Amino acid sequence: MSTPLRALLAGVLLSLVPGQPGEANEWETIRERQESILRALPPRSAEVEARERAARSEQEKRAEKVGRDRLAGAEGILKGSDWRADGAERRKNRESMAMLQRNLERANASLSRAIELAESTTTGLSHSGVLQRLARLEHEQKVRAQWQNDQAARDRERQHRERAASERERGVR
Secondary structure, three states: OOOHHHHHHHHHHHHHOOOOOOOOOHHHHHHHHHHHHHHHHHHHHHHHHHHHHHHHHHHHHHHHHHHHHHHHHHHHHHOOOOOOOOOOOHHHHHHHHHHHHHHHHHHHHHHHHHHHHHHHHHHHHHHHHHHHHHHHHHHHHHHHHHHHHHHHHHHHHHHHHHHHHHHHHHOOO
16 A cells, blocks of 8 residues: 555544544444445555556657657658668768778877877986986075075165164264
């Protein structure tokens, strides 16, 4: 039994139960009502399932018709074109495939040459010592920049001291 159907059944059953059953006859009445409700439910669920099957069947028929229509349209397009074994469309297709194959072969050859060149350049650089020289030049440049920064700071300090001294001299006179 489906969950909504069970929930409905539980609600119906709860509504049938009186607040304080006093006698056994009331319980019998309730039991009989429950049994009658349960007997009525299976035919109703069968009705619902039959309606659902009918709706699915209609949807499947519509989907099948749409598919047939599209297939017929595609066949019409293919018949209108020249797709025979010796037709113009097939010839154009074969020519473009051959051109694509040639272009792919050229691209592969160019990539192979580029990879070989990159590998030989890498090998040549590591053996030539260029990388070590570049590292040394970078280090020397950093040292030179640090010295220039220090020198500029010393010059600023000297100028500051000179200004302070000249201001003191003016203030003393």
